[in-house]
């Protein structure tokens with residue numbers, strides 16, 4: 488067997504003699520990753536300054552190696568966990584080891600099919616409230632920022648699903664605090680550790696601390712009122728409070744409930760928002776796909792609102808959403824740090840936080856060996872037949888292996904119901920002359936929002 492090569496011998500662009508590819512990573516990361524894989528193959532090393540190496544992989548086999556076969560040798564990058572900690576604490580996204588395993592076991596029942604089905608009514612109801620606002624607009628010919636609309640909608644849904652409380656109103660202090668806290672967490676993650684430490688009273692740090700304080704007091708208040716029996720709800724919080732560890736009989740403590748609630752809040756809306764925004768953008772540029780989606784809605788629903796029972800028959804709508812996430816995966820990078828040394832595609836990876844293994848759904852989903860004519864938007868790629876002919880880890884919007892997104896069923900159901908309800912009442916059209924560009928922050932957003940023209944199909948009675 489040939490000896491493993493060192494990281495220094497791994498294929499990849501040399502970049503600047505000192506900075507490596509750090510500038511391009513900052514200015515045009517999607518281009519950097521795509522081009523590097525086209526030139527150097529399925530494993531590429533990108534130097535980020537003199538000490539950090541990003542090892543990017545873009546084949547299902549290498550993804551399987553990291554996320555499934557050798558998952559015990561990799562963990563979430565320590566920098567990512569440090570930056571997300573003030574907001575998410577020891578929640579499911581940031582925790583690790585036996586603690587994570589226990590929490591995952593405790594939380595899984597809340598995401599079972601029958602629990603999710605009970606949330607369908609909330610999802611459709613929140614969508615109807617958004618559509619009523621659209622109908623009531625004084626000027627339908629003014630563009631509307633669909634990215635902002637989707638944020639408000641998905642935030643409202645996840646708030647109601649968690650706590651039976653709508654937190655989406657822009658004047659609402661929770662919505663505002665969440666926006667500030669999320670923006671600061673994004674900023675910290677993207678600045679690779681180069682931000683003012685928490686103890687410095689900079690305006691950013693003060694606003695962040697204030698936002699965290701607001702969020703904590705609201706969440707703890709909801710929990711304590713629920714514990715005291717002052718409120719009731721068939722929501723995720725109720726399920727999380729009721730679940731007991733099968734072996735130990737333990738339940739979650741209040742601080743742990745806070746961390747999990749915050750995690751679900753954030754993980755549950757930012758990603759879904761972006762995926763929906765990209766889907767509306769793509770549909771507006773593919774009238775044939777839109778017509779087919781609309782025909783499915785008309786034939787399955789025949790004029791009524793969708794329910795959870797309709798989901799298996801709204802198959803094409805789900806495919807449209809899946810294809811949108813192929814081209815614009817909200818989590819465009821899934822990152823790991825080697826916790827034990829490993830050999831990946833013949834390259835020796837030392838166990839150090841200075842090596843980040845980047846699994847990029849954005850690149851993987853454009854690999855022409857897996858996805859012929861990859862830039863073409865074609866929801867038929869997700870027909871049962873075509874899906875069965877691909878390796879499972881060729882498609883990675885929700886990650887994979889044991890850390891697979893716990894909310895994937897929630898997100899697919901939510902997206903399908905929202906899409907069906909919107910298509911029943913409105914047509915969303917691109918604003919002529921407006922170009923939409925992806926902005927790869929922590930999630931992949933449409934840069935500067937997504938203005939669209941929103942046309943009612945029928946005048947309101």
Ligand code: HEM
Pocket residue numbers: 579580591645750751754755756758759762816817818821822883884885886887889890891892893894895897898
């Ligand atoms: C289109 C929507 C969504 C996308 C694209 C998405 C994507 C992802 C990805 C890629 C991961 C894995 C990250 C990693 O391995 O490093 C993940 C984990 C997670 N997601 Fe989602 N997600 C979505 C919706 C949701 C929703 C709706 C919820 C909850 C209501 C949720 C909750 C979580 C949680 C708690 C984790 C951590 C799971 C663990 O590590 O055990 N996500 N998500």
